[in-house]
Amino acid sequence: MRKQLAEMSISELAPMLRDREVSPVEVSNSVFTRVKAFEKEINAYVEINEEKALEAAKKAEQEIFRGEYKGPLHGIPMALKDILHIKGETVSFGSKIHKYFIADQDATVVSKLKSAGVVLNGKLNMHEYAWGGTTNNPHFGPTRNPWNLEKIPGGSSGGSGAAVAADLTIASLGTDTGGSIRMPAAACGIVGLKPTHGRVSKSGCFPLSWSLDHIGPMTKTVEDAAILLEYMAGYDVNDPTCESIPVDSYTSYLTGDIKGKVIGIEQDYFFNNVDERIELLVRKAIDQMEAMGAKVEIVKIPSLKYAPYAEMMTCYGEGGTIHAKNIRERPEEYGEDVRIEMKLAQAISSTDYLQAQQVRNWMKSEFSKVFEKVDVLMAPMLPILPPNIGDQPAVNLGLFSCPANLTGLPAISIPCGFSEGLPVGLQIIGPAFEEGRVLNFAYAFEKTNPLKGKKPPFQMKVQKTI
């Protein structure tokens, strides 16, 4: 049974678009058909832009027809987390305060995607101001996990996770400050990459915490993530945290060969406090990679003990500063959970904040030393399976995500199996600016087909296939 266009990945669609076997309009239509059928149950979108998208798709179609094919993203419909400025359009950051905010410039990454010919088909739900991991948004409603509608899709890029998983868009961009790309990727069974800090410009992205924020791709496959990263990465004078390191051809790293490579495992932090079912699947995945020729080495990273504290202090310090004015002047307009967090954030002292920076420096140097001995580090992504919407998570969901934010190191979440019908994510962390290496390990593992081709239970009853 052939896949619908909307169910395909960027790398499956690209050659068909390039060779004019399929039109961008058909791809977008396929996406919107699914959106109309299933979006109500999932609530991934805050805004569906069908008219605009079809206009852009038509334009792309004409360009490709004229022989002006721009590359693998040309004509691909994407929906982005509603945190990135899009010129002339409302961007709400999941909030009430900014519900009617209209951006006057494209975010740098948006501008890059548009230049590459992407068709923006809508804006995706998120946790209010990105400040949380459940995407249970009081202003726009909760987004639901496509694998089990009672469960959270993770957050804060929950809309992106759900939409990509349920084929309600081809790919998305999320942001990650304490795991917000990788946690929904794990919960929804897709690929989520947080690049190195400074790899991708954040200009035009509403900040949560400057030194922890990252923008990254959320996709159906590893190859799609690599393609998107190639287009997104690069120096931008408008983002002072951006580094001017040359952009790699990330897709060229995807050989699937990891023979002789060393996988590091840190057990005292990453495998402590994790649900056994998740641990089992993650260890099984690592065993499979050993079978492919990689070696495993146990490492120690003592500073990790203080990661949650450092993450909170930094996030509160920086995020608190960003919201200092609004939390004093219009606190009631924040959702309850975010309001509490914002108020608490105001109480952080400068010494608390600075001490957290000391921890980060210590952690960075420990990770550096570890990466002299191992090629990548592997760990679980989430400590527990996605809880029910409305339940208070029993454990800090971002426990295993935050070290990569604190150190700025690149980290990816890829599916490694199911437990209780819910996807489980494997995390791979690499040295700074070695996204290619991280993507290749993920690619090698992806080939073992850990989800066995399963998809969430949203099948079109009437099929329109080619």
Added chain:
Amino acid sequence: MKMSEVLAKKTISELAPLLQRREISPVEVTQSVLDRTKKLNDSINAYIDINNEKQVLQSAKLAEKEILEGSYRGALHGIPLALKDILNFKGEKVTMGSKIHQNFIPDFDATVVTKLKQAGALFTGKLNMHEYAYGGTTNNPHFGPCRNPWDLDRIPGGSSGGSGAAVASDMTIASLGTDTAGSIRIPASICGIVGLKPTHGLVSKYGCFPLSWSLDHIGPMTKTVEDAAILLECITGYDQNDATSVKSSPFNYNEALTGDIKGKVIGIEEDFFFNMIDHEVDSLVKDGIRKLEELGARIELVKIPSLKYSEFAEYMTFMAESALIHRNNLIERPQDFGEDVRASLLLANIPSANDYLQAQQIRRKISKEFSMVFEQIDVLIAPTLPVTASVIGEESVVINGQDCSLTDTLIRLTSPANLTGIPSISIPAGLSQGLPVGMQIMGPAFSEEVILNFAFAFEQTNPLKGLKPEIGQLVK
């Protein structure tokens, strides 16, 4: 003036060729400095610790031997220096001017000390400073106040007060100080010597006790601009041990000292840098700028509006950073801090993370504005301080009839260069009521050769008219 004191009064650049040509020995220079130190230190108290004479002379003898054997290392070979007591010397006591560290013995040399040792410099002792560098008077409760050689009832400035006083009174040939809110330039201005705060990251701070990481700098304090250039060349360089160190290529700053500033543009910012300045200080600095105009430079007025917030940014930053550095000791042994430092540290715990981060935002803004201004001008010139030396023990100072807080007054004009990291040199501009007045020359990041050259050009006009503090007659 005794014969043996002639050498102590010389500069590095005067002594170096004599040493190189073996016309004098390092032993003679060192003996001269030690003699003068022994004679004057009781009155001035610039030294916390004078090194054992025998040992110092022994190292001088070694240097003499090397030079005689033909292994002359360069301009610093055989030159006796004394550094602010905040830089690590392996196996020696380094107190930071404090009681808590009074017996602290580090097990490694600070990077700058290693470089000076490699250059063949000798060390006569450790210089007095404000406790933990946390103040601008060098009125040290544990080691006694350091006094201004121009008027012993007055402060030498701080926190590198010992360095300022020792260089001004020829108790050392040259020194290194540290500067977080002006602590090299304030004593330089007050004591009538040259003090250079380089660009942030140019000189490694490894082995230097921190006051506030993102504001701290190490730099030379010398009798002449040329000496500052010589010392700067020796101490600069990337150091992986210092997270704030930047890569730079070695530079012969001396070669840049041509004195030619024809066609260069001097920027003057009046709203901040010439606000609330003692009338005589203002006159002297403006006269100085006029002299530079006569040498061929032209003036341009500029605006830097964000400077309005620079004091807030400076205070929030160094309060927060210093509070963390001293936190444990403040909790465990508060009584061991001097009263003023303890009070400052208690206050320092109050800023919230918001305050600190807002300060960082302001810093970015100020830096941007300076960058834009430097597209139009080569250097920015201003007074180093609004005043001259105040009396030891006074907490406030009068400027044109108005009472002002001493600390605020001392750091007000020097802080912007710390906040932005741009280089700034203070040089004497003249005397007011017999007390030195300093002028500061700032430039864009990594433009040390430009500001040194301007300073050199101005120095040639002999602003102090060859005057030195008259302490020769002092009897113990």
Added chain:
Amino acid sequence: MKMTVCDLLISMGVEVNEEEAMILQTRWEELQQLKMDLDQIIPNPADIALRNALTKQ
């Protein structure tokens, strides 16, 4: 003189109602727990990630 986190917030101009006060106090205490023995641990006072970033020529 011990201040609760709520007193501190109020002194900074942040409103706190009764309901929030309890939650805030609990959250604050949880945060302090995460700190563990950090005050004793960080050894080197010169160890910090802050920098006064300047572009090199």
